[in-house]
Amino acid sequence: MESLSTVNTERVNAVPVRYDEPLVRAAQQGDRQAYHALYKHYHQRVYALCYRLTADTGMAEDATQEVFIQLWQKLKNYTWKSRFSTWLHSVATHITVSYMRKQKSWVAHMLNIETSPEVQALDASRCTSEVDLEALIIRLPERARVVFVLHAIEGYRHDDIAALLNIATGTSKAQFHRARGMLIKWLDGENYGQ
Amino acid sequence: MDSKSRLSKLLKQLPTEKAPERDLWQGIELGLEPPERSVSKGRLLWLGSAAALILSVGLITPPWVSFTPESAQSPVQSPAQQPFEPRGNTEPLLGNALVSSLSKQHTAQLNALLTTMQSMPALTQNWQQQLTDLRQAETVITRALKQDPNNTALLQMLQNVHQQQLFLVKRVHTPQWQRI
Structure with a gap:
């Protein structure tokens, strides 16, 4: 540990x-x-x-x-x-x-299924001038979110995340960049719900 | 500000804490089982832990001279400096009388410090919670002392937690530039 x-x-x-x-x-x-x-x-x-x-x-x-x-x-x-x-x-x-x-659903998500559209869809009405980053993070696809939270918020290295989640280090990096890209897009006010 | 910078800024501002919507402790308490340790072994470990704590605290204890409020009559001293007897009393106290005396003396010092600092802004928002936790630690140690009032390790631990309370109040009310 x-x-x-x-x-x-x-x-x-x-x-x-x-x-x-x-x-x-x-x-x-x-x-x-x-x-x-x-x-x-x-x-x-x-x-x-x-x-x-x-x-x-x-x-x-x-x-x-x-x-x-x-x-x-x-x-x-x-x-x-x-x-x-x-x-x-x-x-x-x-x-x-x-x-x-x-949780069975989580295993399914981690293996091959991304977060369901209704969860991923962003309620634009909540995105006022005071951006709720927490709400945006929660709406990230599950794999990307878990990696993003562990790396960007909790400070884990990609090697440690890979070992923890039983994925490749490259996968961890790719998921992180994916999450970061989505958050930046959402902060730009573009492509809500995608 | 571009979105990358904005994201970095928002990440730094992200709160570290979030309150659950319901009380989780009751469920946790039901799930707690006795730690896997025999009583005698636990007793030895407790004494060993207390000794380690005293040693570590002794090594890191900063000088306490500077932060005693003017309204407090007696300066705060390190465990090594502070005698187990009240001022003006030539007879050293023992057992429960000593614990009671230490607690009264500390309460007076803490109240004086809080009175002095009450008009100053605090650097952190949760210092009162931390102080509450320290008071709870004090309660735990005091309770242990009732069972073993002459245990010097516990007595020094009590003094340590007293000093941490004073240190916390002083620290969170000290402007950053004064701490450099």
């Missing part, structure tokens, strides 16, 4: 205060109250990641729960070689991708 440590730590750790150490250490010893405090601090970051990867509120909620249930057991593996938030992000990414793999 920790080999995939290229996540954008600056985004994750705006204030580098070691506030979570006592909580992590207590949670590692089975203190549920401490773990709940950790959950309250980090769950919105994890949920944001899950939502961007799954593009679905319900799946993101389920994936977030899955992350924190599995994390409880994985806490003993955390060895303080990296920041807890960095490690958590890496674990959350792996668990979410695994969760998505378990």
